[in-house]
Amino acid sequence: VSWTPPMPDRDDVRDDETAAYDRVVNQQKAYDYVPFVKTFLHPEVREAFPGDRLQPYFAAMLQSPLISAGMSNLGLVYRTRGEFPDGMTHADREWVDMVLCDEVECFWVLYVHAPDAASVGVRPEAILAMVEGRYGDLTPEESEKDRFIRAVINGTMKADQYASMQALVGTRAAVEITCFTGHLLKTMRLMQAFGVPDTSREHLIEWVQAIVDGKVAIPDSRARVPSPAAAAAAVSN
Amino acid sequence: VPYPPPQPDRADLRPEEVEPYDRLVARQAAYDYVPFVRTFLHSEVLEAFPGTKVQPYFGALLGSPLIADLISELGVVLRTRGEYADSHSQADREWVDMVLCQELGCNWVIYVHAPDAIAVGVRPAAIQALRAGRDDLLSADELEKAEYIRAVIGGTVTEAQYARLQAAVGSRGAVELTAFIGFLIMTIRLNQAYGVKDIGDEALDEWIEALAEGRVELPDPRSRVPTLRTPPSPSPA
Numbered sequence: 001v002s003w004t005p006p007m008p009d010r011d012d013v014r015d016d017e018t019a020a021y022d023r024v025v026n027q028q029k030a031y032d033y034v035p036f037v038k039t040f041l042h043p044e045v046r047e048a049f050p051g052d053r054l055q056p057y058f059a060a061m062l063q064s065p066l067i068s069a070g071m072s073n074l075g076l077v078y079r080t081r082g083e084f085p086d087g088m089t090h091a092d093r094e095w096v097d098m099v100l101c102d103e104v105e106c107f108w109v110l111y112v113h114a115p116d117a118a119s120v121g122v123r124p125e126a127i128l129a130m131v132e133g134r135y136g137d138l139t140p141e142e143s144e145k146d147r148f149i150r151a152v153i154n155g156t157m158k159a160d161q162y163a164s165m166q167a168l169v170g171t172r173a174a175v176e177i178t179c180f181t182g183h184l185l186k187t188m189r190l191m192q193a194f195g196v197p198d199t200s201r202e203h204l205i206e207w208v209q210a211i212v213d214g215k216v217a218i219p220d221s222r223a224r225v226p227s228p229a230a231a232a233a234a235v236s237n
Numbered sequence: 238v239p240y241p242p243p244q245p246d247r248a249d250l251r252p253e254e255v256e257p258y259d260r261l262v263a264r265q266a267a268y269d270y271v272p273f274v275r276t277f278l279h280s281e282v283l284e285a286f287p288g289t290k291v292q293p294y295f296g297a298l299l300g301s302p303l304i305a306d307l308i309s310e311l312g313v314v315l316r317t318r319g320e321y322a323d324s325h326s327q328a329d330r331e332w333v334d335m336v337l338c339q340e341l342g343c344n345w346v347i348y349v350h351a352p353d354a355i356a357v358g359v360r361p362a363a364i365q366a367l368r369a370g371r372d373d374l375l376s377a378d379e380l381e382k383a384e385y386i387r388a389v390i391g392g393t394v395t396e397a398q399y400a401r402l403q404a405a406v407g408s409r410g411a412v413e414l415t416a417f418i419g420f421l422i423m424t425i426r427l428n429q430a431y432g433v434k435d436i437g438d439e440a441l442d443e444w445i446e447a448l449a450e451g452r453v454e455l456p457d458p459r460s461r462v463p464t465l466r467t468p469p470s471p472s473p474a
Contacts, residue, residue, distance in 0.1 A: 003396040005412055063412040064318070066465075070311035071416075077303045084251075087301075104392055155341055155429040162432060163238040175242055175300035178430045179308070182423035190419040193394040194412075232253040235303045 002047070003195040007059030020069035021062060023234075027072050028054055031224055039115070039217055041210060042203040048108040048196050057187070060194045073234045074183055079224060080231040081176050082120075088176035090120040090225065092145065092169065096181050098122065099149040102130050106188040107204045108196075114208055119221040124212040131205055144168065145177075152181040241431040244296030257306035258299060264309055265291050268461060276352070276453055279440040285345040285433050294424075297431040308424075313463045315420055318413045319357075320462065325410040325417075327458070328358035329382065333418055335359065336386045339367045343425045344441045345433075351448055356458040361449035368442060381405070389418040 013021050037051030049055050054062070061068035082090035094117035101110035110131070118124045129137035130146070138146060148165050151157040166174040210216050250258055274288030286292050291299070298305035319327035331354035338347045347364075355361055366374035367383070375383060385402050388394040403411040447453050 003399050005408060060412060061416065063409050064324075064416065066314045067311065067318075067413065067416050070307060070314055074304065074307045074311070077307060081301065081304075106392075152426055152430040155343075155426055157430040157432065159238075159240045159432055162240055162430070166238055166242075171242060172300050175297060175431075176304065179298060179301065179304055179427055182427040182430070185426060186419040186423040189389055189392055189422055190415060192392040193389045193399065193415050193419070195394070195396060195399065228253075232303060235257050235306055 005060040017065035020065040242297040254302035258302040325406040325414040
């Protein structure tokens with residue numbers, strides 16, 4: 001059952017919002033998900049993530065284009081932090097996606113991001129272990145990051161836990177992993193509140209197993225990484 | 238290891254980060270909290286919210302200035318939604334602050350926002366009822382919105398619940414209020430993850446009692462409704 005608010009018609013948008021509206025539509029189109037969604041094994045995932053048009057979440061958010069643009073810009077910036085040697089790596093960013101979606105049970109986002117995660121270096125076997133609840137099969141580093149992300153989600157962070165992450169990834173990357181976790185928590189809870197339809201854990205496990213077995217084409221690791229210059233321009237505009 | 242992560246020195250930033258850094262500092266200063274924090278009855282609140290300089294939360298976020306600026310700017314947009322007839326009210330937004338911070342256990346934000354909340358029409362007795370866990374003392378409208386806010390936090394919003402919110406605040410208002418709830422979930426969890434120091438229950442309850450008894454001067458209800466930046470321009474072709 002879905003009650004996702006529909007995308008408003010551009011003609012109904014206030015004058016001061018049309019530039020933001022257009023920007024969100026263009027930013028989302030630029031990710032070019034059309035060939036990617038054809039690889040999905042479970043058609044219901046396309047209800048949340050159709051690929052050939054704006055996804056329902058951003059369509060709903062476009063009821064308020066300035067808010068939607070702010071959130072889309074944040075996504076753009078987060079995706080580029082791994083381009084800097086002292087920033088959150090792309091693998092860490094995708095690991096946040098995996099762990100957070102597992103924690104808040106938003107399966108379709110994990111489904112959509114798992115191939116990107118594998119393409120930037122997340123172990124498919126680690127994703128499978130997590131979605132199957134075999135947390136003991138994670139490496140010590142995966143496990144530390146897993147616990148860190150869940151501590152952000154649940155408000156249970158301790159000073160020594162933060163310090164340990166900072167020692168592992170650096171000062172700036174620790175700040176970025178933390179705020180990306182917050183950003184994604186916000187995003188997942190909004191999707192759930194807007195009734196974006198989900199897939200099942202069973203289908204998610206089948207999908208991740210297929211990735212582990214090499215039966216799914218993994219996207220180019222650069223496919224979803226915009227240029228840092230475009231991200232900086234989006235902030236300045 | 239300093240915790241919360243300290244505000245970086247401006248001289249250590251990458252060139253494209255200087256403008257966003259300066260913009261955030263100026264934006265936070267523009268709220269002019271100096272006279273406001275002088276009304277506080279408990280000096281420990283100043284650790285999280287000094288008023289005279291960038292608060293530790295934004296100081297930590299400035300470890301990655303593009304992200305910090307976008308988050309801060311999104312806060313501006315969200316604070317202005319109540320200025321439009323087709324959105325939720327400013328009182329609804331402040332009610333989110335009260336309910337959500339109570340739910341996630343962040344006392345200092347309740348402390349700082351309670352005067353603003355009362356100034357825009359939130360009942361002091363309703364805040365006291367929240368603190369005491371007495372939902373039975375809330376009005377029907379306060380309770381309905383409190384339950385909705387809790388459902389967004391927990392990822393349990395139902396279609397009927399969303400429809401009731403839409404009926405209460407309109408289609409656009411429902412999207413914008415929900416977006417604000419998501420934004421505040423992010424904000425509070427980041428405050429906690431960065432180790433921003435909280436205050437105790439006793440100080441908070443004393444403060445709310447003082448507010449309820451009219452012993453604290455309330456801010457002008459317009460004082461925390463900022464001016465938007467120039468609307469974003471279209472992306473270059």
